[in-house]
Amino acid sequence: MTTVSEKLLTRAEETGTPGPAEPPDRAVPLLSLRGVRIADGSDGREIVHGVSFELTPGKVVGIVGESGSGKTLTCRAALGILPPHFEVTGGSVEIEGTDISTLTPTRWTALRGATISAVFQDPASYLNPSLRIGRQIAEVVRVKKGLGRRAARERVLALLRAVHLRDPELVHDQYPFELSGGMLQRVLIAAAIAADPRILVADEATTALDVTVQAEILDLLADLRERAGLALVVVSHDLAVVAQLCDEVLVMRRGEVVEQGPTRAVLDDPRHDYTRLLISEHEQYGLEKFLGRPGEES
Ligand SMILES: Nc1ncnc2c1ncn2[C@@H]1O[C@H](COP(=O)(O)OP(=O)(O)O)[C@@H](O)[C@H]1O
Ligand SMILES: [Mg+2]
Structure with missing residues (x-):
């Protein structure tokens, strides 16, 4: 089976056209949460009151909801890093x-x-400020893939190219402070896919970025899913992001999943007042554009 970065790198290097998509393996879900509850052990207070979803290859599940609703804790629980x-x-x-x-x-x-x-x-906080970009990604590649120094360098450059960084050779030798927020976020995505994961959790990964860069990063994620069957959990307080990318959406409020279902169904026919509120708040940001509502030219 071809891995995420192999497919990406092949495309990035333009060596041949990608073959037909492999049929996704639907037998065992990649990730499955069943009624997950999370409590603050210091006072016993339950913060997340039961979250369930299933991720199969190529599927994108979105989690939306106001700040403090438990989105990040849910992700951290899935990653085993509460x-x-x-x-x-x-x-x-x-x-x-x-x-x-x-x-x-x-x-x-x-x-x-x-x-x-x-x-x-906040990609900057995940990078070591005193190490060059290339070396930080190479570390992942060498540890996880067991590559030697030269092979690791080649792979890092290919990864930087794959996340559409314009001058990979230059970025390779730069320090984090020399890069913009959008570039740093790409670097983090490169590091995150360096070991060919099957699941990528993107928690507000585009929130701090301006709209144009945000759109580019979302395209990149969609691309990873499309080309390599990467499964995604996309957390955002921005409904437009979810409308664009996700197959299924969970709407969270105060640790509770108030609504969950196929993205189109939830956004076109919301059942819960809170979902309706989120949608009306976002209407001005052009949600219709992503939904392509009937009666509107696109
Ligand atoms: N490291 C932490 N220490 C103390 N409280 C936390 C911590 N992380 C999250 N919380 C609390 O848990 C709740 C849910 O947080 P979080 O999952 O980060 O929400 P979201 O990502 O939806 O904004 C919040 O009320 C927050 O104050
Ligand atoms: Mg959060």
């Missing part, structure tokens, strides 16, 4: 059929990056 004191107190998270609560630290280390990976907001 903040200190927080714990999953109910339900289960399975990655490729394995309940993550049974994973040893060693197994987790093997899974992270290689099976499930993530990109968060």
Whole structure:
């Protein structure tokens, strides 16, 4: 089976045309959350009151909702990286059929990056300010892929090209402070896909970026899904992002999933007042453009 970055890199290097898409493996979900509850262990307060969804190859699940509604905690639970004191107190998270609560630290280390990976907001805080970009991604490639120095360099350059950074050779030798927010976010995506994950969690990955760069990053994610069957969890407080990218959407409010379903159904025919409120708030940002509502020229 061809991996995410292989397909991407092939395309980026323009060596031949991509073949027909492989039939997705629908047997075991890549990621499955069932009634996940998360509590703050310091006071026992439950913060997330049951989240369920299933991710199959190429599927994109969106989580929307106001700030503080539990979107990031849900992602962190799926990645096994809840903040200190927080714990999953109910339900289960399975990655490729394995309940993550049974994973040893060693197994987790093997899974992270290689099976499930993530990109968060504020890319600068995830990079070491004193190391050149190339070296930071090379570290992932060398550890996860076991490549030698030269092969790692080649792969890093190809990854930087694959996320559409214009001058990969230059970026390779630059420090984080020399890059714009949009470039840093691309670098983080390059690092996140460096080990060919099957699942990518993008938590507000485009929130801090201006609209144009945001659109470019979303295109890039859509591309990864299309070309390589990458499954995505996309968290955003922006309904337009979800309308553009997601097959299924979960609307969260105060730790509760108030509405969930196919994106079109939820956005065209919302059942919950809170979803309706979110939609009306976003109407002015051109949601119709993404939905292509009947009666409107596109
Ligand atoms: N590291 C943390 N320490 C203390 N409280 C936290 C922490 N992370 C999240 N919370 C609390 O948990 C709730 C949900 O947070 P979060 O999942 O980050 O929301 P969202 O991503 O939807 O904005 C919030 O009320 C927040 O204050
Ligand atoms: Mg968040």
